[in-house]
Amino acid sequence: MAMTRTTVYLSLDAKRRLSAAAHRQHRSEADLIRDAINRLLAEEPERPRPNPPRFDVDPSFADDVDDHLSAGFGAAGLEDGLWDA
Numbered sequence: 001m002a003m004t005r006t007t008v009y010l011s012l013d014a015k016r017r018l019s020a021a022a023h024r025q026h027r028s029e030a031d032l033i034r035d036a037i038n039r040l041l042a043e044e045p046e047r048p049r050p051n052p053p054r055f056d057v058d059p060s061f062a063d064d065v066d067d068h069l070s071a072g073f074g075a076a077g078l079e080d081g082l083w084d085a
Helices: 012-025 029-043 059-073
Strands: none
Touching: 012 029
16 A cells, blocks of 8 residues: 655644553554544545436437527527627
8 A cells, every 4th residue: 555644743642642552552653543544534425426317318319409409599590689789
């Protein structure tokens, strides 16, 4: 497993307690910190994957897109004075 180095600032009391726990458990302080972070992250929900809606559209719809759009804009399309100001 690849690792990266980081710095964590602890209160004096937390550092003292971490050192004592590491000594009691015959483990390194870094090992205890990694375990604690892994436990914390295990409780975090994973980033949800996008779930876009599925459209039940006839695949030939794309072949006639101009007809479908002109029906929405009118037979003349955008040239029927809609955008004239």
